Amino acid sequence: MQKYLLPAGDLFCSPVMDSPTDLFDDSAPQMHTFAPTHSSTDLPGVHPQPSAGRPAPAFRPSGFPLIHHLLQPGGAPRRIGGQLNTNLNTRRHLEDRNLEEDRGERNGQVEQGMEGEEGVMKEEDSLLGVKKRHSDATLVAEWSQDILKVKRMKLESRPRDGEAEEGGRRREGGREGKRKEREELKEQLEEARERLQALQEKVWRAFGENHMAEEEEKTRRCRNRGGDGGERDAGMMEEEDVTEGMYDEEDIDGGEMEKETFSLLSVSPFDNFHKQREERQKDRGERGSGGGLHLEGVMEGAGLWLDCGGLVRGDWHGGIEDEGEEGGQKFAQALKLELGSAVARVIDRVLRLYTEMTDVTSSSPPAAISFLPADAGNDEGREKGAWMGLLTRGTDEEKIRGYVYLLNWPHVYTQEGLSPCHLKKAKLMFFYARYPSSNTLKTYFPDVKFNRCVTSQMIKWFSNFREFFYIQMERFARQAVREALTRDGAPRLGRENQMRVGRDTELYRILNMHYNKSNVYQVPERFIEVSEVALREFYSAIWTGRDSDPCWKKGIYKIICKLDSPVPDAFRLPGCPVG
DNA sequence: GGTGCACCTG
């Protein structure tokens, strides 16, 4: 006779369990009520909730800027940006568009400035030539366009500066002229701020649109393939589509990898960003007019170019300082510092968003990272919560360089064999996908060089995961059936509806111990729901004697395989999960 | 025939 480890009370309905465990950081275990049913197809949990199974990235208070001093004048951003290029056609395109828009927005003022600007535009070519290479030419064009606007605006100011200077000479150094100069410069700064603000919004809007477009495309594909599988079915399908799409789309000269990179910025960080930005704007509105926009947040999106230092140093350096006026110099210096600081914040924010997104752990610190320098597991990195190890000590420049490099060339870190870290990651993925395809696995292990052997091994892993999962389900279901018989004296239908796998149950503890041994990952609610579905299916089958059929489990497998959820994008990153 | 699966075994 089979022995069972635990009393049935652990499984049954009482919210206060017989053997509660406080090992798990779950502040709100949920008790789900299920309608009485004996039909497998009617079992609850089959219909997914869109957000279920995706733990909200824990927001960590922002620390000091990661790269702030790097972007001070004379810092290193140009070197970083040097890795990034845009193509000539894109630049031409954006220049053309820029001309048109500028004409409209500045009531012809710009035309005068543009006439003598061919040389300057060539300069800008060189500036843009080191802009980040990006597959979305339109997006790049828009960013570039706004940068050009700012630059052009400054150029326009030169004649006016000259006039002011001339007026000042006429007054023999009168203070009136200087004051006017400064006022004009201030106006220009305000304009610059507004334009940079617009740039910021464009970037994030573009990001948001890209993301929304992805989501819509996913939804569309799911519906097309859909049928009666419900949303969860669609979720499985979309998983495949995303996987294939990542590798099958048209050639974009390496930009494809960047597109993937941007897709890593999932909904939550965007939402967070927009919320924070709205709050900031609200604050500003309370303090004063829009003209008083603080530069915090300005250019935050543009910082993705990682090259704005070139603009700060190479462009703003010129016009104002040439005038030799102390006020102008101070102003220019202040402007440079402000812009430099803004750019620093840009990248810092991007990194922070990234780490927020990847910070899928609930509270525990991440472990050292396999592909990073030896100091990757330092406290700073832990604070940032990048369990994929994007941040780490070293110099800020290294940090950033490694970040950019990794995002563009994750395959550099590929390895043939599978490591214990990969196993841990696979186990965590099991919380979302019990039946991942080999293509899906390839997508989520970009640092693994897949061959037949490696693929088989990973498939085998998931097979073993499932085996353990189903064994536990059957075991606890049988125990529950037996307990029901002894407790109630007679079998009673519908008992399975009282079965649950709450976070305070023994079954949950066992599952968590197996797939999440270090307990550093918040088990998604969706996995609990799936477990409950499986448990009830087993219970039902055993209860009704269907287990006498040699193939009695097949039906259960068929149900469970439809309950796969998309694995969070954070898992697409190379590296090792927390230990 | 290749692949993926469950099942069994160690």
Added chain:
DNA sequence: CAGGTGCACC
């Protein structure tokens, strides 16, 4: 967790 086996599917 991995190796072996048989089965089903394409």
